Each structure stands twice: as C-alpha cells, then as structure tokens.
Amino acid sequence: MAAGYGELLRTPHAARLLIGTLLGRLPNATAALAVLLFARAEGGSYALAGGLSAVYGVANAVGQPLLGRAVDRFGQTWVMLPAAVTSALGMVLFAVVGLEPLPVAYAAMLIAGLFTPPLEGGLRALWPSVLRREDQVHTAYALDAVAQEVMFAVGPLLVTLSVAVWSEAAALLVINAIGVAGALWVVVSRPSRQWRSAPREAHWLGALRSPGLLVLLGSFFFIGLALGAIAVAAVAYADEHGGGVVSSALLSALGAGALVGGIVYGGRTWPGAPERRLRLLVAALALGYLPLVLVPGVVMMTVLAGVAGVFLAPALACAFVVVDRHAPSGTVTEAFSWLVTTFVVGNAVGTAVAGPAVQFGGVAPGFAVPAAGGVAALAVLLAAQRFLLDRPRPVVRPTVPPTPDEPCAENDRNRAVEPGFRARHQA
Numbered sequence: 001m002a003a004g005y006g007e008l009l010r011t012p013h014a015a016r017l018l019i020g021t022l023l024g025r026l027p028n029a030t031a032a033l034a035v036l037l038f039a040r041a042e043g044g045s046y047a048l049a050g051g052l053s054a055v056y057g058v059a060n061a062v063g064q065p066l067l068g069r070a071v072d073r074f075g076q077t078w079v080m081l082p083a084a085v086t087s088a089l090g091m092v093l094f095a096v097v098g099l100e101p102l103p104v105a106y107a108a109m110l111i112a113g114l115f116t117p118p119l120e121g122g123l124r125a126l127w128p129s130v131l132r133r134e135d136q137v138h139t140a141y142a143l144d145a146v147a148q149e150v151m152f153a154v155g156p157l158l159v160t161l162s163v164a165v166w167s168e169a170a171a172l173l174v175i176n177a178i179g180v181a182g183a184l185w186v187v188v189s190r191p192s193r194q195w196r197s198a199p200r201e202a203h204w205l206g207a208l209r210s211p212g213l214l215v216l217l218g219s220f221f222f223i224g225l226a227l228g229a230i231a232v233a234a235v236a237y238a239d240e241h242g243g244g245v246v247s248s249a250l251l252s253a254l255g256a257g258a259l260v261g262g263i264v265y266g267g268r269t270w271p272g273a274p275e276r277r278l279r280l281l282v283a284a285l286a287l288g289y290l291p292l293v294l295v296p297g298v299v300m301m302t303v304l305a306g307v308a309g310v311f312l313a314p315a316l317a318c319a320f321v322v323v324d325r326h327a328p329s330g331t332v333t334e335a336f337s338w339l340v341t342t343f344v345v346g347n348a349v350g351t352a353v354a355g356p357a358v359q360f361g362g363v364a365p366g367f368a369v370p371a372a373g374g375v376a377a378l379a380v381l382l383a384a385q386r387f388l389l390d391r392p393r394p395v396v397r398p399t400v401p402p403t404p405d406e407p408c409a410e411n412d413r414n415r416a417v418e419p420g421f422r423a424r425h426q427a
Contacts, residue, residue, distance in 0.1 A: 282311075
C-alpha cells in the first residue's frame with residue numbers, strides 16, 4: 001500500500017500539484033471560520049457573520065462551474081491565477097474595510113467567493129496526463145480525497161494559530177496569501193501550462209448535458225446534505241453530553257474514519273466498473289449513518305462516528321472516476337467543479353434542515369437527517385442506474401505517450417475502454 005503511494009508521489013510533478021492544490025484551497029476550506037472570527041472581532045453578531053459566510057458560499061457555488069468551464073476553454077494558467085488573485089483581493093478588502101460600510105463587506109465576500117479558483121477540479125483533470133497509468137490515477141483520486149480530510153483538519157488550526165500570534169485580520173491575509181502562492185505553484189508547472197481540454201461541442205448546458213453526470217450529482221447532493229446535518233447534530237449531541245469537546249471528538253472520529261478508508265481504498269486496484277462499485281460504497285456509507293440515530297453514550301457514539309466516516313473518502317474517490325468517465329468531451333474541469341458545487345449546496349441544505357429537526361425533535365431526529373440523506377443518495381443511484389451504465393461505444397486509446405513538448409491532454413470523455421483514460425492530445 002505504502003509503495004503504491006510512494007511511487008505515485010515520486011512521479012514528476014505529482015507531489016507538487018497535490019501540495020500546491022491543497023495550499024491553494026486553504027482560503028476556501030477556512031473561509032467560514034476566518035470570516036466568523038473576524039466579524040466577531042469587529043463587533044458583528046453571529047447572524048451577521050453567518051450572512052457574510054452565506055454570501056461567500058453561494059457565490060462560490062455559482063463561480064466554481066463557471067470558472068471550470070472557462071478553464072476548459074482557455075486553459076488553467078489564464079483562468080486560475082487571475083481568479084486566485086481576485087478572490088484574495090476580495091478578502092483583503094474585507095480585512096481592511098471591516099464591517100463598515102456593510103455593503104462593501106458583502107461585496108468583498110461576493111468577490112472572494114465568486115472568483116475562488118477551481119483548483120480541485122483542475123487537479124483531477126490533470127491526473128490522467130501526469131500519471132498515465134490508470135491504476136495510479138485511481139490511487140491519486142483516493143489520495144486526493146484523503147488529503148481533503150487532512151486539509152479540513154489542519155486549515156482551522158492555521159487560522160486559530162494566526163489569530164493567536166497576530167490578529168483576526170492577519171489570519172485572513174495570511175491564509176489568502178498562502179492560497180495565492182499555492183495556486184501560483186500549480187499553474188506555472190509544466191503539466192498545468194500545457195494542459196488543454198479535448199474538443200468540445202458548443203452547448204449551453206456544458207457538462208450538465210450528460211445524464212450519467214446528473215445522476216451522480218443528484219446522489220452526492222444528498223451525501224453533502226448528510227455531512228452538513230451531522231455537524232449540526234454533533235453539536236446538539238455535545239450539548240447533552242459534556243459540551244464542545246464531545247462534538248469535536250465526533251467530527252474528528254468521522255474525519256479519521258474517512259482518512260483510514262481512503263488510504264486503504266487507494267492502496268489497491270479494484271476490479272469491475274466503477275459505476276457498480278460506487279453503488280456498493282454509497283450503500284455502505286448509508287448503512288454507516290443509520291446507527292447514529294440510536295444516540296448511545298459518548299464512547300460508543302464516537303466509535304459509530306468513526307465507522308460512519310470509513311466509506312466517505314472511498315465513495316468520493318470512486319465518484320471522481322465516474323465523473324471522469326461521464327463528462328462530455330471538453331468539459332472535464334467544469335464537471336468536477338459541478339461535483340464540488342453540488343456537494344457544497346447539499347452541505348448547506350443539510351445544515352438548514354438539521355437545525356429545525358434538532359430544535360423541535362431532539363438529537364435523534366437530528367441524526368435521522370444524515371441517515372435519510374445516505375438512503376436518498378443510494379436511492380438516486382439505484383433508480384437511475386441505467387444512465388450510469390449506459391456508455392457510448394468505446395475506442396482503444398493510443399499506446400504511444402506524448403513527447404515532452406506536446407501539450408498534455410485530459411482523459412477521454414465517454415469513449416475510452418475501461419477505466420476511461422487516454423494520453424493523447426486532440427484539441
């Protein structure tokens with residue numbers, strides 16, 4: 001297992017792209033906490049801080065697929081770096097102006113969210129051309145999912161440390177400076193500079209014209225809903241069982257389970273079509289959420305949270321492969337960005353639904369929301385499985401790799417033999 005990950009990271013450019021993307025995504029991963037701390041330090045209420053974060057989140061959800069489509073049309077360098085700088089300038093404006101005048105603060109959040117670069121989708125578009133071997137690409141997707149868990153654990157610690165050493169405003173500036181540096185490190189690399197999307201058919205729906213992709217997005221909306229609801233339910237559970245330390249323990253256990261599951265999943269090659277494997281993984285994920293409704297004692301609840309997280313990273317990694325196979329030609333970055341957007345929107349809806357469920361029904365109904373989300377995610381895949389399994393006639397990929405001077409290509413869209421990658425550039 002370790003040898004497989006070691007071989008992947010020793011591949012030229014692989015470690016750089018992974019680390020650079022994680023650094024570039026730090027502002028997005030920590031925005032909610034950083035904005036909350038800064039708004040409170042400026043004398044704003046929790047409601048105002050929540051409103052500012054909501055504007056950022058909505059703008060981010062809108063901007064990701066739009067910027068992803070721009071990347072597919074114009075390349076990574078000419079879209080991602082200007083977007084990263086513009087997003088960071090929005091946060092700088094917020095840090096300098098503060099909450100007065102309030103319309104400027106909201107405008108700053110709008111700019112910062114709307115122009116967040118689609119580094120996540122961009123990295124997944126790059127993997128097939130960087131790694132070449134399809135088993136390494138699958139491992140990279142799993143490592144990508146695992147790295148997300150690490151980033152969402154380490155990011156808040158960096159914000160808290162920056163606040164302790166400097167100030168809330170400095171935390172905003174430091175995190176966004178790191179983000180721009182990470183994006184720059186990615187886009188000046190040779191794979192990013194040379195990557196070009198495959199030829200695309202002009203269509204206003206872009207990636208969304210793929211029925212298989214729509215099925216996947218529908219399923220992962222409910223998985224995002226489940227995760228958003230778990231965060232709320234965990235806080236409510238902690239209120240009855242010892243306070244904030246308990247909620248941190250539950251969410252940490254969830255992340256640790258995902259970390260272990262992702263590492264194990266990416267350490268071996270799995271047979272069969274990823275669409276069928278995804279159904280099994282989502283079924284296991286849904287099954288893991290169900291026992292949380294029992295709300296046992298803290299120790300058992302922490303164990304159940306860890307078990308519930310085990311299949312999250314594998315499901316994400318498998319979903320990346322399925323997106324890769326079903327995105328229409330020339331829309332790979334946009335397709336991955338739509339997955340990010342759908343997941344984020346589902347997370348927000350889950351938070352909104354779990355709140356009233358806890359308030360009016362208690363902790364158990366709060367955990368019933370993620371359980372229902374997991375079941376709904378599986379139901380979508382089962383009800384529309386024919387769209388995922390119905391793929392166009394395959395063609396054999398070329399066996400000759402591109403020369404060093406030849407632009408790297410995206411993976412084949414919907415026409416490659418299992419597992420769906422090719423190395424030649426066609427744009």
